[in-house]
Amino acid sequence: MVTDRDAASSTAFENDDTFTTYTQWIEHNNNKNTPGQQRQQQAQGQQQPVFMERPLNGWVINLTSMNEPCNRLIHSSAHCLKFLTQEHEYLIPATPEQKATAADAPIMDFHIFWRGPISDKLSLSAHSFIFTQPLERSHLHLWIDSADLPNGEPEDYTQNQFSAPLVSPPLNKHISIHVWDQAAELKYSYPEDDDNTDGDDETELKVLKQKKAPVKPVALSDEARFLILNRNGGIYLDADVLLLKDMSPFYDSGLEFAYEWSRTRMYNTAILRLYKESTVARRILDGARAREKEIMARKLQILKQEAEEGQEQRLVKRGEMRPDEIYHPARLRKYLRPQDGRIEGNGLIMMSPAVFDPNWLRVDHAEAKSADAEKMVEDLKSFPDAFSIEEAVCPFQKQQQEAPQFTAGPEVFFQGAYAYHWHNNWATPIEPKSWMGHMRQAYDDFVAGRRPNLYGEML
Numbered sequence: 001m002v003t004d005r006d007a008a009s010s011t012a013f014e015n016d017d018t019f020t021t022y023t024q025w026i027e028h029n030n031n032k033n034t035p036g037q038q039r040q041q042q043a044q045g046q047q048q049p050v051f052m053e054r055p056l057n058g059w060v061i062n063l064t065s066m067n068e069p070c071n072r073l074i075h076s077s078a079h080c081l082k083f084l085t086q087e088h089e090y091l092i093p094a095t096p097e098q099k100a101t102a103a104d105a106p107i108m109d110f111h112i113f114w115r116g117p118i119s120d121k122l123s124l125s126a127h128s129f130i131f132t133q134p135l136e137r138s139h140l141h142l143w144i145d146s147a148d149l150p151n152g153e154p155e156d157y158t159q160n161q162f163s164a165p166l167v168s169p170p171l172n173k174h175i176s177i178h179v180w181d182q183a184a185e186l187k188y189s190y191p192e193d194d195d196n197t198d199g200d201d202e203t204e205l206k207v208l209k210q211k212k213a214p215v216k217p218v219a220l221s222d223e224a225r226f227l228i229l230n231r232n233g234g235i236y237l238d239a240d241v242l243l244l245k246d247m248s249p250f251y252d253s254g255l256e257f258a259y260e261w262s263r264t265r266m267y268n269t270a271i272l273r274l275y276k277e278s279t280v281a282r283r284i285l286d287g288a289r290a291r292e293k294e295i296m297a298r299k300l301q302i303l304k305q306e307a308e309e310g311q312e313q314r315l316v317k318r319g320e321m322r323p324d325e326i327y328h329p330a331r332l333r334k335y336l337r338p339q340d341g342r343i344e345g346n347g348l349i350m351m352s353p354a355v356f357d358p359n360w361l362r363v364d365h366a367e368a369k370s371a372d373a374e375k376m377v378e379d380l381k382s383f384p385d386a387f388s389i390e391e392a393v394c395p396f397q398k399q400q401q402e403a404p405q406f407t408a409g410p411e412v413f414f415q416g417a418y419a420y421h422w423h424n425n426w427a428t429p430i431e432p433k434s435w436m437g438h439m440r441q442a443y444d445d446f447v448a449g450r451r452p453n454l455y456g457e458m459l
Contacts, residue, residue, distance in 0.1 A: 060098055072260075080358075118160055145182070182224075189226075265350075383423040
């Protein structure tokens with residue numbers, strides 16, 4: 001990528017030996033606007049270029065520093081986001097162990113699972129990856145299940161207005177589309193599932209699994225993310241997640257993580273980091289398989305009873321052959337710690353909701369009872385609001401005098417947060433002057449070379 005910095009400052013920033021602390025980095029950039037100053041300028045109607053700096057190479061998150069400012073029981077999400085804009089407060093140099101782990105995976109792999117034709121919303125999420133991540137070391141993998149399409153064949157991506165840009169230069173260098181093969185993925189993660197049987201019950205269980213009703217798309221997605229990450233490693237994103245900042249400090253931290261489901265102490269795996277064939281991945285896969293066998297054995301017993309009464313077909317038609325959603329986030333804690341289901345010490349870090357889902361606690365009316373003065377400028381009372389409420393607070397900015405003005409969206413949307421989860425608004429239209437309308441315009445302009453991204457870089 002090419003930035004708009006002068007050659008000297010660009011060379012200094014890219015040299016790992018130049019900056020050893022964030023204090024030096026801040027001093028080097030002390031002529032730039034801080035997020036706090038930016039909001040003040042917005043309130044005063046000023047129009048100034050405001051670009052973020054990418055995280056220092058080899059610096060990772062320090063969970064200890066983030067615990068108190070982003071504790072939802074103490075502070076509001078706004079308080080957490082204000083803290084997250086000050087990266088020098090919670091990013092630290094990687095340890096030798098973290099550097100070694102990161103060196104084993106120099107490319108940041110992101111994965112999204114999708115069923116059916118590529119839509120405007122999936123395209124939006126894919127473009128957020130292009131807009132925010134360091135493309136010289138990042139790749140997005142779209143795993144497409146075409147089972148519901150005619151003949152189960154993949155669509156012609158070049159003929160779909162939303163997928164065509166993803167499979168064409170320059171984006172196809174950074175995005176790959178894969179055909180989802182459920183049987184192959186299951187075979188990789190469960191190689192012991194062969195044709196061997198240990199008796200009549202095992203044989204009947206296999207037959208029963210073949211009869212079960214098709215898995216619902218949501219449950220299939222819950223399963224697919226663990227199969228994908230167990231085989232490939234990386235960060236999984238739900239298709240309704242926008243990336244807002246460079247994820248490398250999380251990716252290189254050596255941590256495996258998800259985030260909290262609002263205020264429930266239950267994992268939300270809309271963003272999930274696992275290493276290839278890791279212990280955490282194996283525990284979840286094995287726990288899910290044991291749960292499935294338990295459920296199927298119970299179904300088999302019911303089936304035998306129903307068959308004796310001549311009601312087998314009725315049972316199958318009712319769909320009772322389908323196991324419960326065994327990969328649902330509500331079950332993960334038990335898989336990770338079968339003895340008690342606690343979060344502590346189970347290997348999967350639970351991040352604060354505000355880090356990846358900054359609007360959720362507010363929508364759920366679950367904000368902390370605090371005296372925090374910080375208030376988020378985004379006036380979104382529900383998740384559809386980001387798509388439908390027009391006249392979002394997106395000021396015009398200038399990169400340089402001779403450059404055209406552009407409308408800021410990503411620069412000022414939930415500043416500090418690393419992602420935004422918009423929760424299943426697949427059918428909600430994107431109004432041009434809404435927050436998502438501004439985001440889409442920014443992404444399109446960036447790809448077309450009409451504006452820089454939020455780091456001042458041109459594609």
